[in-house]
Amino acid sequence: MSLRMIGAFVAAVTAALTLAAPASADVGAQALNLRTPFDCGQVWNANTRTNHNPQLSVDFQRSGALGKNVRSSAAGVVETRRDLGNTSYGKYLVIRHSGGWKTLYAHLNSFNVSVGQNVNTGTIIGKVGSTGGSTGPHLHYEQRLNGVVQRVVLNGVHIRYYGNTSITSSTGC
Template sequence: MATVSVKRSVTALATSAAALLALATPALASDVSAQAINLRTPFDCGQVWNANTRTNHNPQLSVDFQRSDANNKNVRSSAAGKVVTRRDLGNTSYGRYLVIDHGGGWQTLYAHLNSFNVSLGQSVSTGTIIGKVGSTGGSTGPHLHYEQKLNGAVQRVVLNGKAVVYYGNTSITSSTGC
């Protein structure tokens, strides 16, 4: 009888530990939520981009998309939503940037744009061309600075249902609009 009681206690302890571990890993919950709205790669179908992540990036979980001929490439909306920010900070910070609200607390930010193709308040579909890659603001070369936010907090980027690798470089082929 004592053996059965010990086994039940161990099982209960393991179940409690698993529940606590699940509560302590909110990034997993946000990854699932990001997959639910299916945020897409913000570029034309078939284009290959380097997704660069690094510990000294600001904010740390943002991604810089780079390629040799990046300047003036189309930037597309990662999902349907509404343009809630369209700003030009000149030669500082993000330079020209957009924020799209996708609902459910999710927003995406697109920075260092060369130009805008959408207006403040405009509704967009997944894959709508929203701007062109540039090197505005504090940028040192043409690239797209990209963020996914949940309730205002920057999250680890998930595109096409797959998490971007942190920290380093990941080659990503866009399937948006294919």
């Protein structure tokens, strides 16, 4: 094999790897291994839409959602626990994880954790509700890196934008 052929091969492999490499935020989310925030074996519809605020957030829906456990997607510290009443997120939590990552869980019916509390992956942090500006029981969920909302990756699965992704929770299995 000539040097020219080797050079062309290396260039082609490098280009292919560059195109196939996930965005750095995706790599970070996978390294943190953010998990689906529900009980093991539950199937949820992860809905995304262009008119959502923020746009990259996910609404998890299913029949009988009201009162289902909401679990921490990863180990961390409860940073925020607020109740905005009948507006916006209603009852919501923010958990700070490693590497600049945070997760937000909104429209909760109730809280199971307090600010400053350490949680593990799968700790029950609240119950699904319909508080704030919600029109029905669901969990509004966000993954943020250094304060910027990211495309959601759970269990290594990229949630489909814009549409629906059926996802089965493996948290605590």
